[in-house]
Amino acid sequence: MSLDRSDVEQIAHLARLQIDAADIDSYGQSLNSILSLVDQMQATNTEGVEPLAHPLDAVQRLRADEVTESNQREVLQSVAPATEEGLFLVPKVIE
């Protein structure tokens, strides 16, 4: 499995990462070397092995349905790049 320029561009787009055109090849190379490293897995027979998502065999705990949070808008928005009238501002959303 080897990625070409357009694959790298497509992945970068999916991940919403701007990559300079000049850097695409070097990213492509390192992604390919990482992928050939991880391709070592493919030779291993994993038939019938249950995937392990979490190291501990624990189950989800439930939270009581009680309001514990109060309005913290001012402090939470103090680190926001752009707000107005309590809203976070972003370039126009077109639907």
Add this chain to the structure above:
Amino acid sequence: MFDKTLAELAQGLERGDFSSSELTQAYLQRINALDSRYNSFITVTEEQALAQAKAADEARAAGNAGALCGLPIAHKDLFCTQGVRTSSASKMLDNFVSPYDATIVSRLKNAGTVMLGKLNMDEFAMGSSNESSFYGAVRNPWDAERVPGGSSGGSAAAVAARLTPAATGSDTGGSIRQPAALCGITGLKPTYGRVSRYGMIAFASSLDQAGPMAQTAEDCGMILNAMAGFDPMDSTSAERDMEDFTAALNQPLAGLKIGLPKEYFSEALDAGVAEQVRNAVTEFEKLGATVKEVSLPNTELCIPAYYILAPAEASSNLSRFDGVRYGYRCDNPVDLEDLYKRSRGEGFGAEVKRRIMVGTYALSAGYYDAYYRKAQQIRRMIQQDFINVLNDVDVIMGPTTPHPAFKLGEKSSDPVSMYMEDIFTLSLNLAGLPGISVPCGQTGGLPVGLQIIGNYFAEAKLLNIAHQFQQTTDWHKQIPAGVEV
């Protein structure tokens, strides 16, 4: 006095040899004077530190001093600290002042510790050399041309240079143990779920675990006492009774069964490292332990499995950094896509982008089964290897890293060779097991770390074993040349 351990400083405070304010002032001065050599701090929180020290002195005067009261400590910069920049060593969060404290930060605060500042690290904890920090590389106090390891490189270097008696770190694939080994200090990665992840900026959620880094195992136990424990804010936090991790340090080791995985002593292992680790094992035999060879047959597979699972989780965990609610936003975005792509493209460094792309690819349509699912299956095989061996022996020992500290720039252009440095540490994160790295010798003037791996929630036992080793050896007391105490 900077050679004192946390436990010794605690005694000094208790005896009234010095106050927390004096101690804090001394460390702050030392950081200001010396850290330009190491670059281990991103932010020094002088004002808060002095205020906390004063409060600690008052608490002690009022008879309300706990074991950690008034002791200085520094936090890796991925633990959220209210009112203090929390950057994860990324341009993305250079302007992020956290509005809340991570659970471990508030626990250590409540225990009376004094925060000296925030420590350098690899950007978003992605790295094994601390070269990917937006704030510049950290230098190894043993040799300024060498890396301190990563990602908790700032934590390890600061403790090694005695700029702080103890630090917090986080470990996703070895990020506590590997820098601890390369800098000659003690670092513990607890069992997954032992320490709350709430407020620790996530790298890979199913692998991340916070832990203590200090000169000695005893100090690590003291810090872990405050860090550990169930947290209702973290769904993956283990519901267990509180333990005193300093209570069993003096248990004798007679009869301890140690397993040495044959896969850990291959030709790829540096000869000097191998020798020091074998010497350490001999030391344990003198203490009454028995040693046998064991096998972890899937050891080599942990690298590919890890380098799928961790980037996959990271690619999703780092999607929240989008320039909308906090953090870096690019100048004058023309539209939404431009906002996302440039904010993320400019805000993240190269290694972070690389891992996001690997993870994105591994999860994308058509590749999930071949990569992500396969890696999870291998994860179970690796876990099963450990379970089998730990049914037979009490602990597993081996080198923490295949080599001592390497040179700055030596591996930074080749991610794969960097990844290979994690071969002995990654598998514990995959299995969720606890491990401790203890200084066990030197090779070529550089420290070597012994990794001790225990069963789930066996931190007290690991600390006991490490502590007994440190009672008969003095590798943990070695101070790098040029570091005056």
Add this chain to the structure above:
Amino acid sequence: MEWEVVIGLEIHVQLATKTKIFSGASTAFGAEPNTQACAVDLALPGTLPVFNENALRMAVMFGLAVNAEIGKRSVFERKNYFYPDLPKGYQTTQLAEPIVGPGFVDIETDEGVQRRVRIHHAHLEEDAGKSLHEDFHGMSGIDLNRAGTPLVEIVSEPDMRSSKEAAAYARKIHAIVTTLGICDGNMAEGSMRCDCNVSVRPKGQEELGTRTELKNINSFRFIERAIDTEVARQIDLIEDGGKVVQETRLYDPDKNETRSMRSKEEANDYRYFPCPDLLPVIIDDSYIEAIRETLPELPDARRDRFMSEYSLSEYDAGVLSAYRPQADYYEQVVKQSGDAKLAANWVMGELAKFLNQNDTDIKDSPVSAEQLGGLLVRIKDNTISGNIAKKVFEIMWSKGGSADEIIEAEGLKQVTDTGAIEKIVDEVIANADKQVEQYKAAEPDKRGKMIGFFMGQVMKATGGKANPGAVTGILKQKLDALCD
């Protein structure tokens, strides 16, 4: 060519929990922007989700109500995509292992078409925030109060064959979730939103046509209209030699047309994977059975009981049982008045009219079931006539008060004293020579109808308060006496 329409619905139901699915922030509607979006909802670095027990309980209630298998192990996954109303850059949802497995509901349209609609599954997920498109110097504003509100997404099989069936199915789901009390059912506030998957195929063809998805429809009427519009578009397109493109379309109720959503056109690759911050949700039989014990009477059962217990028509019983607050109200009125038919007429008639005109939910009705019941008692015991009762109801609605208080204060008590009525009847007859002559001239079997005029005069003279039965009797007796 004859076409068959094939419809499947995805209905998003906001659960009526007090707090978000993964945080302790309030879900109350209508707060100032971002005042109910806490650190977790904003996806601040380091924050983590913890699952709300009530969201789980409500999802299981729904599953039991639609005869579904309950997932004893369910798993949250991440659906990754970038959008400003999605703070984490992924939506936490369920995919491979949802909480509710296959089930079904039975529906019936107004025309009497009956059908069993299979539910493929229903899963728990978090709602997104809202983008506000008012102009902020060319920017959009993001309000994340809604982000993290628990949703159950109910995915049907493509079992519906007309827009009316789709609307009937949506109504049935609405009736179920409101009866269970797991959703407030307020469609205008977005508590229930519907995506319709629509395709057409030549009648008799097995293979499904290419479908389009109509997004975010928030009224039953729009479900019908949007589907009808889209079906017409698809048929026109195919008959003109075109092809339906699989895409997401938006229904514009003002123009009554659907249009392609360009921004969603891009092929998405959501990169689903199990959320590592959440663990598998495991429940056992005893948990499920304990919830089953708490289930209220469901709309179908209640409809059947209304038919048998109150002898209501299937239609009336269906309407009254569809919305639990209405059904509860109705039964209270029945209890109070002792007359199920009269209660049905008033709840579906005068009360519904006033509620509609004032855009008021029955839960907020200014006239309580006790008040209405008291009014019906006075109709039954002839204290007032049905017409006067409407006047009393109007006063009750606007000013409050019990039926007896209003009747007393307004002097609306019916006149049943025959002596008084006879006097008025005599006056009316004396002043209506022409009509009396006509009455006398008419064939005896036509005379009954002609009593109406005299009746009207008597009512006019008494302000409507005369007992109509008594008036009729006396009028008939006196007029017929004149004819002899």
